[in-house]
Amino acid sequence: MELISPGIGLMFWMVLAFSAVVFILGKYAWKPIMASIKEREKSIEDALSAAERAKEEMKSLIFSNEKMKKEAIAERDALLTEARKIRDSIIEEARVKAKEEYVKIVENAKESINYEKLAAITDLKNQIAQLSIEIAEKILKQELSPETKQQEYIKKLVEEININ
Amino acid sequence: MTRTIKRLSVFISLVVAFTLVSPNILWAVEESGTQHEEEFNAGKMIIDHIVDAYEWHLLTIGETHVSVYLPVILFDEGQFHVFSSSKFHHGHSSYDGYKIETEGFFKGSIVKTKGDSMETDTEASLPFDISITKHVLALFFSLTLLLVVFISVARKYKRNPNKAPNGFQGLIEPLIIFIRDDVAKTSIGEKKYEKYTPYLLTLFFFIFLNNLLGLIPIFPGGANLTGDISVTMTLALFTFFITQFIGTKNYWAHIFNTPDVPWYLKVPIPIMPIIEIVGAVIKPFVLMIRLFANISAGHIIVLGFVSLIFILGNVTAPLGFGISVISVPLSIFMSFIELLVAFIQAYVFTLLTALYFGSATQEGHH
DSSP states (O other): OOTTSOOHHHHHHHHHHHHHHHHHHIIIIIHHHHHHHHHHHHHHHHHHHHHHHHHHHHHHHHHHHHHHHHHHHHHHHHHHHHHHHHHHHHHHHHHHHHHHHHHHHHHHHHHHHHHHHHHHHHHHHHHHHHHHHHHHHHHHHHOOOOHHHHHHHHHHHHHHHHTO | OHHHHHHHHHHHHHHHHHHHHSTTOOEEEEEOSOOSOOOOOHHHHHHHHHSOOSEEEEEEETTEEEEEEOEEEEEETTEEEEEEGGGGTTTTSOBTTEEEOOSSTTTTSEEEBSTTSSOBOTTSOOOEEOOOOHHHHHHHHHHHHHHHHHHHHHHHHHHSTTSOOOTHHHHHHHHHHIIIIIIIIHHHOTTTHHHHHHHHHHHHHHHHHHHHHHHOOSTTSOOOOTTSHHHHHHHHHHHHHHHHHHOOHHHHHHHHSOTTSOGGGTSSSOHHHHHHHHHHHHHHHHHHHHHHHHHHHHHHHHHHHHHHHHHHHHHOHHHHHHHHHHHHHHHHHHHHHHHHHHHHHHHHHHHHHHHHHHHHHOOOOO
16 A cells, blocks of 8 residues: 555445445535525525615605605696686676676766756756746737737747757 | 534544444554664655555554554455454564565555465465555545534524524535535536536535545544545546546547547547547546645655654754754644645645536537
């Protein structure tokens, strides 16, 4: 058994024992170890990707929140402007209506004043006519002498009345 | 962890019990017969330390050797001969017609003798020697250690699925992942590496553990197992045969009909196939030599530094003490380098094996 001459006995035991150990370790050590290392690596990878996904989701959630807020603000603004517009238009309308009403009332008043005036004038005329007739009657009763004179006088009277 | 330690201690006591109970094995403290002062021979001492032996020499106190005598198992002419190596009296006597050869080509192996004399029977065939030698015992010890350690680690993985590794598991896991990702996956490829990873892991941890055990100077460490050419040869042969066995059509095509090579290198003289076949044989041969030489050299250097003290101490004692100031730090330094080498050689052997597997299983990409 010198330094560089291989010993048959040792090789015999080596082949026997080493292959047995390769087999036993392969079955009872490496198989479960490799399997659980792989499983752990996979679970870590899964956890990492899940975290990444959660982060993405969070980001998109924040983004959508922001968007919703913006939308809500825009909507509120739109509503407010619309309300303002409606208010303005209502006021405007009311003003217009009021004006119209006022004009109408004034017109009506004018008309009724006119009417009343006319009525009063007519009434006055009638009364004047009545008075005239009474005057005339009285005059006639007093000075119905010459016919022409009478007529002239009547004419003159009538013309005078016609002024109104 | 405590459980592992408990199991380990159980195992070690089993080893001790085995060596004690086994009928022909003894812990022996024995007077060495010769009284004459032997000249210190550094080369002989170093070689005796790194080669295999039939007994595990622990220490020598004065003139007494403390050794573990291991069983000799011989299969000769259809019969088993089992006896303790103590019968050889450190190679000084023969037993049952066998002795440890002291010179010539078979120096160190068990050969037949003529009768009960110490004369070698040169005509007789060698017995088939499957003795439990020092290195065989170290092999059994390290393999059992591997089994205990990794099965308990595997159990831990099963117990705490999807948890961070802790304790001893945390020490082992980076190495496992290193072999899987940086050796197996990169050399063999994403698709096939899983099939060969278990073998590569066993190979790596076997070499690494034995390199480390070899650095521990006390029993049951200290055996130069990965610096024994029988062991490295067996490992290299495993690599070689697995490579040939898993070789794809593409691999054999590369050997016998190398693509992208002019035809006149293949016909009429098959230069390329010859080169390829020689290459396939040289690869495991180089694996064998590299591991053997690296680990043995490390042991030789450390022992050399220590021997220096005794060589010079034999000249004059003060010189021995003087040189020890330099020798001891140097051997400590070498031991640290050896720790590095222990890892590097295990890594290189595994990496090259993985590369050969990778080239053998590669599908055509031309």
